[in-house]
Amino acid sequence: MNHEIEIHLEWTGPLTLSEARLQSNESDWGVYQIYGCHPIYGVDVLLYIGKAERQYFGERLAQESWWDDVADPKQLKVYLGRLAGEIAPDDETWCRNIDRAERLLIFVHRPAWNAQKNIGRFDEDLQQVHVFNWGAHRSLFSEVSGARWTKRLNTIQKWGVFRSTDKRAATPPRRVQFDK
Numbered sequence: 001m002n003h004e005i006e007i008h009l010e011w012t013g014p015l016t017l018s019e020a021r022l023q024s025n026e027s028d029w030g031v032y033q034i035y036g037c038h039p040i041y042g043v044d045v046l047l048y049i050g051k052a053e054r055q056y057f058g059e060r061l062a063q064e065s066w067w068d069d070v071a072d073p074k075q076l077k078v079y080l081g082r083l084a085g086e087i088a089p090d091d092e093t094w095c096r097n098i099d100r101a102e103r104l105l106i107f108v109h110r111p112a113w114n115a116q117k118n119i120g121r122f123d124e125d126l127q128q129v130h131v132f133n134w135g136a137h138r139s140l141f142s143e144v145s146g147a148r149w150t151k152r153l154n155t156i157q158k159w160g161v162f163r164s165t166d167k168r169a170a171t172p173p174r175r176v177q178f179d180k
Contacts, residue, residue, distance in 0.1 A: 079136060108144050
């Protein structure tokens with residue numbers, strides 16, 4: 001993969017679980033995040049990131065039941081992330097990008113209730129991905145880069161801290177070279 005893939009998500013929320021289950025309009029597909037009470041991490045924390053792919057948020061959320069086990073399921077807050085940008089992608093690209101965004105967001109943010117937290121075999125697929133979170137993205141980082149969170153940068157051969165012996169602003173620092 002040679003080119004950068006930018007995925008823009010426009011987030012709305014908070015919604016109650018009941019309100020989120022009613023989301024079934026043409027644009028109601030994408031990634032969702034759920035906040036609530038966790039016995040270890042506390043109250044109102046990120047519990048889960050999921051995706052509604054080839055189905056509406058309302059349909060997808062109706063299939064989940066894990067929140068019956070949370071301490072206070074009536075206090076759950078749902079945020080919905082819809083794919084956004086200048087040009088709508090074809091269906092296959094749309095689904096791939098939602099899948100990529102979900103995997104990268106889960107790996108980086110490690111929600112308490114998500115079982116899948118390792119990029120593993122998807123590492124190469126995510127190396128060029130940048131997810132931009134807009135709107136009410138809550139606790140998610142504004143931008144998440146596959147370059148930062150995958151093994152992409154592990155191949156740097158010579159790494160060193162830049163330093164400068166010349167304090168003048170016009171002189172750029174030199175890169176320190178290390179022997180192999």
